[in-house]
Amino acid sequence: MDPRLVQLAYLLSAVLFILGLKGLTRPRSAVRGNLLGACGLLVAVVVTLFGAGLDYRLIVGGLVVGSVIGAIFAIRVQMTEMPQLVALFNGFGGAASTLVAGANLAQTETFGRDMLVATALSGMIGAVTFSGSLIAWGKLKEFRRLDKIRIPAQQIVNGLLVLACLGLTVAMVNGDGSTWTVVAYWLISSLALVLGVTLVVSIGGADMPVVIALLNSYSGLAAAATGFVLSNTVLIISGSLVGASGLLLTRIMCVAMNRSLFNVLFGKMGSGGSTLNADDVYANVKSTSAEEVAMLLEVANRVVIVPGYGMAVAQAQHAVSDLRKQLVARQIEVDFAIHPVAGRMPGHMNVLLAEADVPYEALREMDDINPTMEQVDVTIVLGANDVVNPLARTDPDSPIAGMPIIDVDRSRTIIVVKRSLSPGFAGIPNPLFAAENSLMLFADGRQAIQDIIGALDAN
Amino acid sequence: MDPRLVQLAYLLSAVLFILGLKGLTRPRSAVRGNLLGACGLLVAVVVTLFGAGLDYRLIVGGLVVGSVIGAIFAIRVQMTEMPQLVALFNGFGGAASTLVAGANLAQTETFGRDMLVATALSGMIGAVTFSGSLIAWGKLKEFRRLDKIRIPAQQIVNGLLVLACLGLTVAMVNGDGSTWTVVAYWLISSLALVLGVTLVVSIGGADMPVVIALLNSYSGLAAAATGFVLSNTVLIISGSLVGASGLLLTRIMCVAMNRSLFNVLFGKMGSGGSTLNADDVYANVKSTSAEEVAMLLEVANRVVIVPGYGMAVAQAQHAVSDLRKQLVARQIEVDFAIHPVAGRMPGHMNVLLAEADVPYEALREMDDINPTMEQVDVTIVLGANDVVNPLARTDPDSPIAGMPIIDVDRSRTIIVVKRSLSPGFAGIPNPLFAAENSLMLFADGRQAIQDIIGALDAN
Amino acid sequence: MHFLLADATVAKVVEASGGLDTTMLSGPDTAMLLLTIFVLAVFIGVEVITKIPPTLHTPLMSGSNAISGIAVVGAVLAAGTGDGMIPKVLGCIAVTLATINVVGGFMVTHRMLGMFRRKD
Amino acid sequence: MHFLLADATVAKVVEASGGLDTTMLSGPDTAMLLLTIFVLAVFIGVEVITKIPPTLHTPLMSGSNAISGIAVVGAVLAAGTGDGMIPKVLGCIAVTLATINVVGGFMVTHRMLGMFRRKD
Numbered sequence A, B: 001m002d003p004r005l006v007q008l009a010y011l012l013s014a015v016l017f018i019l020g021l022k023g024l025t026r027p028r029s030a031v032r033g034n035l036l037g038a039c040g041l042l043v044a045v046v047v048t049l050f051g052a053g054l055d056y057r058l059i060v061g062g063l064v065v066g067s068v069i070g071a072i073f074a075i076r077v078q079m080t081e082m083p084q085l086v087a088l089f090n091g092f093g094g095a096a097s098t099l100v101a102g103a104n105l106a107q108t109e110t111f112g113r114d115m116l117v118a119t120a121l122s123g124m125i126g127a128v129t130f131s132g133s134l135i136a137w138g139k140l141k142e143f144r145r146l147d148k149i150r151i152p153a154q155q156i157v158n159g160l161l162v163l164a165c166l167g168l169t170v171a172m173v174n175g176d177g178s179t180w181t182v183v184a185y186w187l188i189s190s191l192a193l194v195l196g197v198t199l200v201v202s203i204g205g206a207d208m209p210v211v212i213a214l215l216n217s218y219s220g221l222a223a224a225a226t227g228f229v230l231s232n233t234v235l236i237i238s239g240s241l242v243g244a245s246g247l248l249l250t251r252i253m254c255v256a257m258n259r260s261l262f263n264v265l266f267g268k269m270g271s272g273g274s275t276l277n278a279d280d281v282y283a284n285v286k287s288t289s290a291e292e293v294a295m296l297l298e299v300a301n302r303v304v305i306v307p308g309y310g311m312a313v314a315q316a317q318h319a320v321s322d323l324r325k326q327l328v329a330r331q332i333e334v335d336f337a338i339h340p341v342a343g344r345m346p347g348h349m350n351v352l353l354a355e356a357d358v359p360y361e362a363l364r365e366m367d368d369i370n371p372t373m374e375q376v377d378v379t380i381v382l383g384a385n386d387v388v389n390p391l392a393r394t395d396p397d398s399p400i401a402g403m404p405i406i407d408v409d410r411s412r413t414i415i416v417v418k419r420s421l422s423p424g425f426a427g428i429p430n431p432l433f434a435a436e437n438s439l440m441l442f443a444d445g446r447q448a449i450q451d452i453i454g455a456l457d458a459n
Numbered sequence C, D: 001m002h003f004l005l006a007d008a009t010v011a012k013v014v015e016a017s018g019g020l021d022t023t024m025l026s027g028p029d030t031a032m033l034l035l036t037i038f039v040l041a042v043f044i045g046v047e048v049i050t051k052i053p054p055t056l057h058t059p060l061m062s063g064s065n066a067i068s069g070i071a072v073v074g075a076v077l078a079a080g081t082g083d084g085m086i087p088k089v090l091g092c093i094a095v096t097l098a099t100i101n102v103v104g105g106f107m108v109t110h111r112m113l114g115m116f117r118r119k120d
Ligand SMILES: NC(=O)c1ccc[n+]([C@@H]2O[C@H](COP(=O)([O-])OP(=O)(O)OC[C@H]3O[C@@H](n4cnc5c(N)ncnc54)[C@H](OP(=O)(O)O)[C@@H]3O)[C@@H](O)[C@H]2O)c1
Pocket: A206, A207, A208, A209, A210, A253, A257, A307, A308, A309, A310, A311, A313, A314, A340, A341, A342, A343, A344, A345, A346, A347, A348, A382, A383, A384, A385, A386, A387, A388, A417, A418, A419, A420, A421, A422, A423, A424, A425, A426, A443, A444, A445, A446
């Protein structure tokens, strides 16, 4: 095939990726956007297959096996397990970049300096992405062993590993002899594998979404570096799109939690604000029953439901969608208030509720619904905790100080559905539970909502 | 200087252009954005000057003369003459692209095909931009002679010229011998000069803003083509930014007028809707005096001013700003309703009113103010006509049918300030002037507003 | 003489092929052009992605993750043209891993977005 | 042997220098890279400019008009390195015209934006 045609096809593929991302800017065009992106990838792969005289046996094997495995994952996964899946896929992408750069190095004799730098970067970033993503996956799967791993003098170890990688890169670029280059490359990649583990293993499980977005960005950068190695424009363009996307998501999450990225990666949470004693805070907690809640709901005009991580754990999205339908049938206005970092991924609640057929208009963003909370008769807090903790507003010493929250405490009556008084991710007590207008409904999220529906039906 | 450094500097310059345009997305950062763009250009020029062993005499001469002339234009121009100035500058930019491609051709012996195509395009687009812009400038300066020029069988002439240019390009790319190449190049450029004239000369004066935006886009494309000729990335990037900007502005104007670009460039206006007879429409026009208007204003709570092209002609922006201050001092709420194509450039009214110190908040967009027009006590239509013509809504045969308008006819009382009952650009009568709640104040715009202020002071 | 880089070619030649001296031409070399492409693509990424509403952030995460599987292009070349066992095997593993990323990523995003659409 | 374009170099050599055959390498040539840059820049232009509010459309028009004077870079090269009278004179005229465009364009935009700022 004419090399210019190949280049044009790569350009087309890059344009398709861009249009695909543009499609994701509106729910209406999102499905088409995703398909455009997939077409872009198809074009790039097909053109590459026909572009040169290749040995197809291994390729086709890899493509078929990969497709089958990928499809099985995609069909089987539960929506609550999306973060894990993204982490896993991400790691595979990173590993592929490392392997490609390594394979290229193994059979090339002369290298320019630019190229060697790009190769080293590709190996390093790809390997960090791979091992880091696997650890993140494990953490989200709640493998207990991982949480027990403690790296002594963690910051120093990380620093030394980074320095070693960079030093080896310099030595690799300036060295001569292709054996040394190859050895240095795999050394760098191995050290980077270790680095991925030491970086991620001591970050708290609830911060994994931030880590995953960051690793997503890395996997893009690794692909871009591989693009520099192969002088391949489509790798560079799509890699940098992914790099930008991951970084922006990371930033959005950090802003929504009012924490710096540095604090997420290296900080400890819950150190401040320990002066508050849970027993004192919870002295006046009132508990309630599903029947009482049903009675309150029946006479309400406007109800707001605030879902949180607990809704995902309890898989309560379908139940809560049914509850909404019941209430809407009784002419009650029902909205969902979605905090940007509720749950364990950005947009996590939206995906779950969309799965359960809640219409798009009923999902309202925090900034949009907060000014109207005073006119709400009943707020149901379903497995959310930190994102409704008024300490963020009132206690400047608390670890979540300054984090924007959903102002449920301003509504007339608050029903908090959770299993116990145990804290959320931030590990601090929540004065909301003891507020005068709060009632606790202690139960598993799904069960609680089903009981409320039952009680409504009974009346 | 190391060629890589030059390339990096060009990249920096391109980034500065992008950041500059990003700055223009908010009034707050717009000044800085413009300065960033200027810095980008400075970086590119300085790096080019130091990049190679150049003969500086001619360059410095050109730079100094050009800067002085440019500065004089920029300082002297009146804000009402912006469209003309942009047209003129635009033409110069296009001419420069043609000359550069020509100069490069004159001293290069061997050329690739890509390069020849780029050279021909650069010459052609640059020349069209040059002559088209000069004609647009002349039309806006209202040189009568230009309006008299009629091209017989205009569409065919244009078509033939385009075909000739393309044919010559093919011949030039495939020909051999550098003399023929050079001759062909200048032939193409000369034909393109003629094409620029025949394209623009028969377009109506009021459509010149669309033409200027389109030519602005062309001048960017010409620069980009020159960039391909010189393998210069900064020319390509900034050229395509300008190309996109011009095209988008063209589109915005066409949408706001509810006309296609084709109709603007080749269509005749005012052909439809000729059934309406001005005398019938204007049978019941009531006229008023400045004193009466002042009395109406004194008792109003909410006043809206709708400026149009007449405000620019009358230079009435300062007077109207004074009127607003007077009314605001009397606790009357005063807003300006800005139609997207009022005047003769997109954003024309905003610039004039900003010059006259009207605060940003008082300038409201059409879609924003239309739903509230029913609560307006007095609307002053100042030199606007087509943009407030209710026929756009009611008469599907009128040439402005479907164009969104400012719904002044829904306000309680309407004062229309203009010199006569003569029509606006679209050439059709305006039933608004004869509406029951309309009063005409026949006078020059500035004089009328000053009289109203005088009458207000007298009371 | 050319006073400018007068052709769309770059005169730096692989050292392996003999080190031809062509310093008279000094247009942008490929590495700088690729860097320019990288920077522009980052700008596009930032502009487009800041427009994506929070509702679609999870699909964005899995969708852009799928795009990062573009490394499959490099993997195909490695697996198909490698001479020697090592590059081929590395390439083949890379193809498999990258394909999982791509196919799985796009499919799961599609599934997720299907849920959003149902109510439109 | 390289199984991929293994260096940031392009092996197409100016015909004038002798027509070296290097078909074993087939990375992207400069023209294709420049085309890619063009397409990406158009995307950036569209994304950024659709965000500019109507109030700022006149400054946008004059500001982007000033940017199109970037042809001054080419003009400087032509005026400074041309051999023979014609290229030099053409270059010099081009420098003058493009400089008017640039300096006048940025200055008038600055003046206009100054009017907007006063009230902030
Ligand atoms: N979304 C993101 O992108 C993201 C990223 C990084 C960090 N984070 C962090 O994650 C947290 C999210 O806040 P959040 O309010 O959604 O969650 P949260 O503060 O972690 O609280 C979740 C609550 O759900 C309850 N729960 C767990 N399983 C339940 C079940 N089966 N039924 C009912 N309740 C159950 C738990 O209480 P019981 O055990 O008493 O039931 C817990 O208090 C924030 O601190 C945020 O900073 C989120």
